[in-house]
Amino acid sequence: MSASDRISEVQDEAVAAIEAADDPEALERLRIQYLGRKAELPQLLRTIPQLEPAERAAIGAAGNAARGQIERALELKEADLAAGEIAADDAIDVSLPGAPSLPVGHVHLITQTRRDIEDVFLGLGFQVAEGPEVELVEYTFDALNTDVTHPSRARTDTFYIDDDTVLRVHTSPVQVRAMIAQPPPIYVIAPGRVYRPDNDATHTPQFHQVEGLAVDEGVTLADLKGTLLAFARAIFGPDRDVLLRPHFFPFTEPSVEVDVSCFNCDAGYMRDGSRCPLCKGSGWLEVLGAGMVDPNVFDYVREYGYDPDKVTGFAFGMGVERIAMLRHGVPDLRLYFDGDLRFLRQFGAR
Amino acid sequence: MEVPVSWLREYCDPALDSDQLSERLTMTGTKAERVFRWGPPSAEKYVVGRVLTADRHPNADRLKVCTVDVGDAQASTIVCGAPNVAGGQTVAVARPGAQLADGRVLEAAKLRGILSEGMILAEDELALGQDHTGTMVLADGVAPGTALGEVLPLGDDVIEFEITPNRPDCLSIYGIAREAHAATGAALAAPPWADDPLAGADGDAGGVRISVDCPDLCPRFTARVFEGVTLGPSPIWLRARLLAAGMRPISNVVDITNYAMLLTGQPLHAFDLDKVAGGRLTIRRARAGESLETLDGQTRELDPEMVVIEDGDGPTSIAAIMGGARSEVGESTTRVLLEAANWNGANIQRSALRLGLRSEASARFEKGLSPGQTAEAMAVATKLLIELAGASVLPGTIDVGGPGLPPAAIELRPQHVNELLGSDIAPSRCRGILAALEFAVDGDDERLLVTPPHFRARDVTRPVDLIEEVARIDGLDRLPATLPPRNGATGRLTHAQGLTRRLEDALGARGLSEIAGWSFTDPAILDRLRLAADDPMRNVVAIENPLSQSLSIMRPTLLSSLLDAAKLNLARGAQALQIFESASVYRAAASLADEHHGLGILLVGDSRASWRSREIACSDFYAAKALLEAVMAVAGVAFTLKREERAFLHPGRAASIHVDGTRLGIIGELHPQVAASWELPQTAVWLLNLDALAPLAPQTVTYASFGSFPALREDLAIVVAAERPAAEVIATVRAAAGPELESVELFDVFTGDQVGPGRVSLALHLEFRAGDRTLTAQEVADRRQAIAKALASNVGGELRA
Numbered sequence A: 001m002s003a004s005d006r007i008s009e010v011q012d013e014a015v016a017a018i019e020a021a022d023d024p025e026a027l028e029r030l031r032i033q034y035l036g037r038k039a040e041l042p043q044l045l046r047t048i049p050q051l052e053p054a055e056r057a058a059i060g061a062a063g064n065a066a067r068g069q070i071e072r073a074l075e076l077k078e079a080d081l082a083a084g085e086i087a088a089d090d091a092i093d094v095s096l097p098g099a100p101s102l103p104v105g106h107v108h109l110i111t112q113t114r115r116d117i118e119d120v121f122l123g124l125g126f127q128v129a130e131g132p133e134v135e136l137v138e139y140t141f142d143a144l145n146t147d148v149t150h151p152s153r154a155r156t157d158t159f160y161i162d163d164d165t166v167l168r169v170h171t172s173p174v175q176v177r178a179m180i181a182q183p184p185p186i187y188v189i190a191p192g193r194v195y196r197p198d199n200d201a202t203h204t205p206q207f208h209q210v211e212g213l214a215v216d217e218g219v220t221l222a223d224l225k226g227t228l229l230a231f232a233r234a235i236f237g238p239d240r241d242v243l244l245r246p247h248f249f250p251f252t253e254p255s256v257e258v259d260v261s262c263f264n265c266d267a268g269y270m271r272d273g274s275r276c277p278l279c280k281g282s283g284w285l286e287v288l289g290a291g292m293v294d295p296n297v298f299d300y301v302r303e304y305g306y307d308p309d310k311v312t313g314f315a316f317g318m319g320v321e322r323i324a325m326l327r328h329g330v331p332d333l334r335l336y337f338d339g340d341l342r343f344l345r346q347f348g349a350r
Numbered sequence B: 001m002e003v004p005v006s007w008l009r010e011y012c013d014p015a016l017d018s019d020q021l022s023e024r025l026t027m028t029g030t031k032a033e034r035v036f037r038w039g040p041p042s043a044e045k046y047v048v049g050r051v052l053t054a055d056r057h058p059n060a061d062r063l064k065v066c067t068v069d070v071g072d073a074q075a076s077t078i079v080c081g082a083p084n085v086a087g088g089q090t091v092a093v094a095r096p097g098a099q100l101a102d103g104r105v106l107e108a109a110k111l112r113g114i115l116s117e118g119m120i121l122a123e124d125e126l127a128l129g130q131d132h133t134g135t136m137v138l139a140d141g142v143a144p145g146t147a148l149g150e151v152l153p154l155g156d157d158v159i160e161f162e163i164t165p166n167r168p169d170c171l172s173i174y175g176i177a178r179e180a181h182a183a184t185g186a187a188l189a190a191p192p193w194a195d196d197p198l199a200g201a202d203g204d205a206g207g208v209r210i211s212v213d214c215p216d217l218c219p220r221f222t223a224r225v226f227e228g229v230t231l232g233p234s235p236i237w238l239r240a241r242l243l244a245a246g247m248r249p250i251s252n253v254v255d256i257t258n259y260a261m262l263l264t265g266q267p268l269h270a271f272d273l274d275k276v277a278g279g280r281l282t283i284r285r286a287r288a289g290e291s292l293e294t295l296d297g298q299t300r301e302l303d304p305e306m307v308v309i310e311d312g313d314g315p316t317s318i319a320a321i322m323g324g325a326r327s328e329v330g331e332s333t334t335r336v337l338l339e340a341a342n343w344n345g346a347n348i349q350r351s352a353l354r355l356g357l358r359s360e361a362s363a364r365f366e367k368g369l370s371p372g373q374t375a376e377a378m379a380v381a382t383k384l385l386i387e388l389a390g391a392s393v394l395p396g397t398i399d400v401g402g403p404g405l406p407p408a409a410i411e412l413r414p415q416h417v418n419e420l421l422g423s424d425i426a427p428s429r430c431r432g433i434l435a436a437l438e439f440a441v442d443g444d445d446e447r448l449l450v451t452p453p454h455f456r457a458r459d460v461t462r463p464v465d466l467i468e469e470v471a472r473i474d475g476l477d478r479l480p481a482t483l484p485p486r487n488g489a490t491g492r493l494t495h496a497q498g499l500t501r502r503l504e505d506a507l508g509a510r511g512l513s514e515i516a517g518w519s520f521t522d523p524a525i526l527d528r529l530r531l532a533a534d535d536p537m538r539n540v541v542a543i544e545n546p547l548s549q550s551l552s553i554m555r556p557t558l559l560s561s562l563l564d565a566a567k568l569n570l571a572r573g574a575q576a577l578q579i580f581e582s583a584s585v586y587r588a589a590a591s592l593a594d595e596h597h598g599l600g601i602l603l604v605g606d607s608r609a610s611w612r613s614r615e616i617a618c619s620d621f622y623a624a625k626a627l628l629e630a631v632m633a634v635a636g637v638a639f640t641l642k643r644e645e646r647a648f649l650h651p652g653r654a655a656s657i658h659v660d661g662t663r664l665g666i667i668g669e670l671h672p673q674v675a676a677s678w679e680l681p682q683t684a685v686w687l688l689n690l691d692a693l694a695p696l697a698p699q700t701v702t703y704a705s706f707g708s709f710p711a712l713r714e715d716l717a718i719v720v721a722a723e724r725p726a727a728e729v730i731a732t733v734r735a736a737a738g739p740e741l742e743s744v745e746l747f748d749v750f751t752g753d754q755v756g757p758g759r760v761s762l763a764l765h766l767e768f769r770a771g772d773r774t775l776t777a778q779e780v781a782d783r784r785q786a787i788a789k790a791l792a793s794n795v796g797g798e799l800r801a
C-alpha cells in the first residue's frame, strides 16, 4: 500500500469514528488516537523530510489535508455534542402558564355592540350625536308629535324628575337637538342610555338605544330600506335580508317595523328539522322600528331650516341590549347590569 | 283583538287559509300575533246521538250507563257522569277517535269496569259555554248519526291581531274584513248594519229624554227604546262567537251589545228603562267631590274632568267606563233603553287612568271612535234584539250631536307618493288601493282628491297619511333597497368620542373589565360615603316616580355602581377585581341636570404577580396611579396630583387630579369605613371627568426630532426629608438640569440606617442629550453640580456619592 493510500484510509476511518462518537470523552480518545503524538498520521507527517524529493510534496499535501479533515470533523462533532448538552441542561416545563401573567380585560358587551353599530353607520356617512339623559318633556314628547294624552307620557311609562323634566325614554330628543343645531342635510345616529319603568327578564328600567336620522333632499322609504339592509348585513351577516312591516309611531309616517332574517336557522327550521328557538320558527327577528319623519316633527324645527316641502327624512331606532341578546344568546337582560364578572368576562376575548 | 276566522269570512272570504291570511294582513299593517284553534281541532267523529236508556252504573253512584243511538245498526254504550242525562234526550256525542279541544284523542275505555264507547258532551267540552254541570241537550228532530258540525258551530281558527292605536276602526270584525278586502282583493260583503229595521222611522222613542251638558266630551249620544224584551240565554251560535272572540256570554241582551261591539267596534250599553228614574238621562261633568258606587261595589271619587250619566235619582254610571248597578238589565227586564254614544278619547283615557278602571269599552273609546259608528252598532243591535230577544223597537232614534262634519277632501299627487317612497306606483294603482279602503277618490292622475270614510277621518288628514295607505297595501316588499343621497355627509367620531374609546380600550388592554352599572342608586349611599351635609355630591337628581327607594336618585358618582359590583363579585367568590365604568353621572342643576361622562376604576384584593414571583400585586394607591398614568399617556396629557381629602377616601391616601390647572377628578384608597360598608378590603379608585379632559387632550400629534447625537446617562441618589414629595425633588432636578435634560426616571426609593432617621433616598436616572452636538462629560458634571446646589437650597436635599 502506498503512503498516500494509507493516508486516505486513516482519514476515512478517523472521520467515521468521530461521527459515531456519542460523548465528549469518546471524542477526546479519538483525538489522541488519530492526532496525538504517537498516532499514525502525525508520525507519518514527521517522516516527510526523509522522503524522496519527488514524493515529498504530494505526500505532504495529502497528509496535511487529512489532518485538516479530521480536525474539522472533531470540531463539528464537539459543537454537536455541546449543543445537545445545552438543550438537555436548560429544558423547561413548557406547559406552565406565561409569567408575569397579563390579565385579559375588556369593554362591556353593550359597549362592544354599540361600537359595532356605530361603526356601520360611520361607514355609511352618519355622525354620532349625543345629548343629556335628563331631558325636557318638550324634546322627549312634544317635538316628536307625541300627543299630550299619549300613554307613553304617563307616569307609569316615564320617569319624571319634575313636570317638565324626564329621564329620556328614547334618544329621539338628541335628534331634535341635532336638527336645532344643524340645518339639513343631516345624517346622525344617537346612541345612548334610556329609561322606562319596567323590570323583568326582557325589560330593564335602563337600556341602550341607537336611533338614526337622515334628512336631505329626496330621501325615500326605499333609502331607509337600503340603509337598514346594509346595517343588518354588517351586524348579522352578509346573507341577511330585511322585511318591512307597516306599523304606527307618532313621529313617523309611514312607519314600519323591521325584521331581519334569522341567522340561526333556515327559514325557521334547524338542520335537525326542529323549530329555531331564536326566531320561534318564523325565520325573522324583530330588530327595529323606523319610518319617514312625520311632517309634524319637521314643523317643530322648521325655523332651523327643516321645510317639509323641501326635505324628507327617515328615522329608526333599535335596542342595543336586544341586538347583543340575539347575537350572543343572552337569556336575561338584567345580566348586563348586575356587574357579575362571570357573565361579563365571557365576552372579553373576541 | 281576537277574530274568529269563520266570523270574518262571513264578510270577506279570501282564498287563503288562516295562516296565509294572517301573514298577508301582517304585511299590510294589521299584525297577527298568533293563530290558534278554538274548540275541537276537527269535526270528525262528532255526531248527534239519541239517548235510549240511562241506568245507574253498578259500581259507581255518580255515573250512569247509557245506550245511545249514534246512527249505527247497534247502539253504543257510553258511561256518563252528568246528573241530567236521561233517556229520550238528543245529545252531542264524541266517538272514539275524536280530537278533543285540549288536543287529546278520545279512546274507548273502561270506566269502573264498563267499556264506554265515547262521550256525551257538556257545553264547555265543545267550547260553546262554561257549563260543565250537565249534558248539553239538543233540540229534537235531528237524526242520530248526523254530523254534529251540521247542527252546531264546532271549533274555529282565531287570529289575534295587534291593533295600533291609530286604528280603532280595526277593533272590529267588519273593520278587519275591510282590511282583508283591501289586502287580498276578495269581495267585501255589505256591512251588517245595511238593513236597519228602524231606518227612517220617525218617532219620539217612547218619550225618553236625553240631554248632553258637555258636548265637548260627548260629541254624540244615540238611543233607542225596546219593549217586550224577554231576557234569557243567547243561542249557541252567538255564544260560540263571543267565546271564540274571548268574551263571556251573560244574557241575550248583554250578549247582543257585546256582539254588536265586536262586529262594529262601537260599544253599546243597555239600561233597564223601568229603572231609569224619570225616564230621562243627563250627561254631565261630575261635580268636585262627587262620588259614585260602581258595579263592582266600590265607591269612586270623581272630578270635574270625568263624565257621569244621571237619571232622575242622580248618577248611575261613569260614562264610557263603568255602568251602575241601579239600572242594570236583569231577569225582570222587559223595556230596554239602548245607548250608543261617542266620547272624547283623551278624556276617557285620563278618567280611566285616574280611576284605575279599564274596560273593553273604555279601551276602545280612549282611542277616539268615529261618531258615525254609533248608528252602525245601533242598527246591528236592533236587528238582533228583535230576532233573539223578542223585542219590538219603538219608532224614533234619539240622536244628540249627530254624525259631525263630513271629512274634508285631501289633495294627493301620485308623483308625491313615489317621491316619498322611492317607488314606481302608477296613479291608477293609487286610486285602486284608496278606493278598496273605502276612500272616495276624485280628480285626475296629476292630482287626486281623496275623501276618507268617516271611520278614518281621525287618522288620515294629510297627503302623507294617504301615502302610507298606498305603501302598505301595495306592499313594502316591492320597494327597492337604495341608499340616501348623503349630501355633505362625513361619518367620523368627534375627538371626545374617539378619546373615550381609546381610554376605555387602554383600561381593557391593561386587564380591567368594564361594567355597566345602574344609573339609579339609593339615597342611602350618600351617608355610606360619609358625605358631609353640605357636600356638593348630595345635590342629587331625584326621580318623582322611582321603581323603588333603592333606585330613586341618579348616581352622583360612578362609585355607587363600582362599589356594588365589587361587593357582589367578592360575595360570589372573586379574590381580586379590577373594574372600570365609562358612563354618565348626574348632579342637580337649575335646568335639566349637570351631567358629565365619567371614567372610573376600582381595584380591590391582592393577588400574586405570577406563579414564579413572590411579589404581591396589591390594590393600593400606586396601583391605581399606574393606571391613571397609562390613561393619561394615552390621552397625551401630563397631569399632577394634589393632596386632597374627600370624605369617602383614606385621608392620607387621596389626591385630586389636575391637567393644565383644571381639576379633572380624584384618586385614592377608600376610607376604611366606606370599604367596610361595602364589605371590601383595601380598595383603590380613581374617577375622571372625560368631558373636562377631552378639550385638554391633543387632537393631533406632530413629529418632533429625537436627535442623532448620543445621550449621556447619569444616576443620582438624593437624600431628603421623608415628608418631602418626590415630585418637588424631581421638579427641582428638572429646573436645574438645563435644556439638555431629556428624561428623569425615579427607579428606587429607600429608607434605613444608611440614610438616617426621617430621611429618604430617591434614586433618579437622568438622560441628557443635545440636538446639535455630543455632550461632554464635563458638561454633565457641571449640571450635576448645579443640581446639587439647587437641591440643597430648594428642598434641603443632598446628593449621595
Ligand SMILES: [Zn+2]
Pocket: A262, A263, A264, A265, A266, A268, A269, A276, A277, A278, A279, A280, A281, A282, A283, A284
Ligand atoms: Zn331562526
